Amino acid sequence: xxxxxxxxxxxxxxxxxxxxxxxxxxxxxxxxxxxxxxxxxxxxxxxxxxxxxxxxxxxxxxxxxxxxxxxxxxxxxxxxxxxxxxxxxxxxxxxxxxxxxxxxxxxxxxxxxxxxxxxxxxxxxxxxxxxxxxxxxxxxxxxxxxxxxxxxxxxxxxxxxxxxxxxxxxxxxxxx
Amino acid sequence: xxxxxxxxxxxxxxxxxxxxxxxxxxxxxxxxxxxxxxxxxxxxxxxxxxxxxxxxxxxxxxxxxxxxxxxxxxxxxxxxxxxxxxx
Numbered sequence: 001x002x003x004x005x006x007x008x009x010x011x012x013x014x015x016x017x018x019x020x021x022x023x024x025x026x027x028x029x030x031x032x033x034x035x036x037x038x039x040x041x042x043x044x045x046x047x048x049x050x051x052x053x054x055x056x057x058x059x060x061x062x063x064x065x066x067x068x069x070x071x072x073x074x075x076x077x078x079x080x081x082x083x084x085x086x087x088x089x090x091x092x093x094x095x096x097x098x099x100x101x102x103x104x105x106x107x108x109x110x111x112x113x114x115x116x117x118x119x120x121x122x123x124x125x126x127x128x129x130x131x132x133x134x135x136x137x138x139x140x141x142x143x144x145x146x147x148x149x150x151x152x153x154x155x156x157x158x159x160x161x162x163x164x165x166x167x168x169x170x171x172x173x174x175x176x
Numbered sequence: 177x178x179x180x181x182x183x184x185x186x187x188x189x190x191x192x193x194x195x196x197x198x199x200x201x202x203x204x205x206x207x208x209x210x211x212x213x214x215x216x217x218x219x220x221x222x223x224x225x226x227x228x229x230x231x232x233x234x235x236x237x238x239x240x241x242x243x244x245x246x247x248x249x250x251x252x253x254x255x256x257x258x259x260x261x262x263x
Contacts, residue, residue: 017211087211098210100223170201170216 004096013096016088020169024085027168033085034164037078037156043071044149051142052130064145071152079156082163090158104162112157119153186224187246190215192253193237208232 004010023029047067054060083091089101090108097105123146131138194204201219205212208229217223218233225233225245234241 087213098214099226099229100214100217101211167217167222170213170220 009093009096012088012092016084016092018084020085020087021081024081025169025171030085030163030166033078033082034160037075037082037160040071040075040078041149041153041156043067044145044152047071048142048146048149051139051145052127055139055141060141064141068145068148075152075156079159082159086159086162086166089162104165105158108158108161108165111161112154115157115161116154119150123150184224185221185247187221187249188218189244189250190233191219193239193244194219197237204233204236207236 004013024033044067047064050063050067051060054063087101089097089104092101094102094105127138127146190204193199194201201215202212205215208215210229214223218225230241230245234244237244
């Protein structure tokens with residue numbers, strides 16, 4: 001049962017009650033959003049790889065600012081749409097979700113958890129491989145940029161999973 | 177051979193009851209405290225409700241829960257009458 005406690009929650013709920021734009025009413029449309037956000041995430045990892053290879057240098061700094069900047073701006077646009085498409089399933093507090101949405105949120109978090117574990121192991125492996133070939137070269141900028149990429153990934157994974165899994169929305173009776 | 181998904185499928189007559197009572201999806205959703213898309217997914221058989229929600233739906237339509245939900249497909253309207261007539 002959804003119970004609104006504050007004005008802010010009322011506004012959030014109203015925003016997520018709106019109909020999904022027709023472009024994202026199909027599976028291919030929604031998966032297009034997921035692919036775009038994966039590209040944005042890839043930009044963060046690209047900057048991390050560049051930092052590990054070139055930092056400290058001007059080239060590494062410019063590439064990092066460019067990649068992370070584009071990833072941030074494009075990612076924010078895509079994430080905004082994904083919040084609307086998923087009707088805030090991963091964004092709204094639990095007491096504003098019905099039982100189906102709450103279950104979907106749990107599933108998304110459980111899948112994300114498994115993916116996060118894989119990601120952490122893959123990252124550790126890559127860093128270890130990079131360090132053994134380059135001696136003990138580990139620039140602090142690279143560590144920070146890698147950390148940012150991982151944090152952003154962990155933060156958006158549940159939203160990506162929910163968008164990927166979402167069934168087609170039911171058209172409103174007036175539109176059907 | 178029924179698949180695992182078929183075995184878990186719960187058939188329902190929410191759409192029929194809603195049409196019969198002239199209740200919109202949004203009205204039913206508001207009465208039940210769920211998102212109107214949840215009512216749509218229930219009608220389409222893409223989501224099986226919890227026992228609590230199933231009882232709430234039955235109570236809303238003032239019918240026993242087995243009138244709304246069944247593990248077997250509901251007979252088509254008129255099919256039982258025509259069988260009865262032929263006997």
